[in-house]
Amino acid sequence: MNLGPWGYLTILAAVMELFFAACVFVYISRLENRTPAPLGETVGTHKAVLAKLRKRESMSQDEIDYASELVSDARSPLAYAIPAALFTMGFFYVVGCLYMLHRDGGDPSFRTFVGGIPMLTSMNIAAQLRRVAGLNGRLQEASVTVREPSDELATA
Numbered sequence: 001m002n003l004g005p006w007g008y009l010t011i012l013a014a015v016m017e018l019f020f021a022a023c024v025f026v027y028i029s030r031l032e033n034r035t036p037a038p039l040g041e042t043v044g045t046h047k048a049v050l051a052k053l054r055k056r057e058s059m060s061q062d063e064i065d066y067a068s069e070l071v072s073d074a075r076s077p078l079a080y081a082i083p084a085a086l087f088t089m090g091f092f093y094v095v096g097c098l099y100m101l102h103r104d105g106g107d108p109s110f111r112t113f114v115g116g117i118p119m120l121t122s123m124n125i126a127a128q129l130r131r132v133a134g135l136n137g138r139l140q141e142a143s144v145t146v147r148e149p150s151d152e153l154a155t156a
Contacts, residue, residue: 006099013092020088023081039066053135058145071139074132083122090118
């Protein structure tokens with residue numbers, strides 16, 4: 001049985017999708033099993049901490065610890081399995097449609113290339129991960145702000 005180039009690409013895309021989905025499962029499992037950073041529980045903190053890191057502002061030790069956690073997460077090779085799985089899903093749809101058109105006859109329509117949307121989205125996700133991972137150098141140079149003890153008495 002001759003599947004042609006589109007059929008073989010469809011099979012390759014399906015196998016790669018299963019592989020990347022397994023990698024995503026492992027990566028998410030590792031993230032869920034670790035203890036969360038205290039700053040990570042606050043909404044919008046990651047954006048604020050990364051903005052401080054980009055602007056080279058001084059940060060508290062908690063913020064530096066959280067920023068190092070975010071950068072190390074983005075530097076993990078398994079993190080790139082998320083955009084790879086999304087890209088492969090769109091690629092599978094496109095080549096699967098092209099295989100069916102090749103097999104049954106017909107011309108590609110707009111519907112055939114709808115899979116390009118997740119492919120473009122995955123490239124944006126990979127670029128964002130790359131930007132955060134690139135902050136590793138600035139993280140090494142980050143300055144720590146030391147809190148001065150206040151003279152106020154704590155109320156119980």
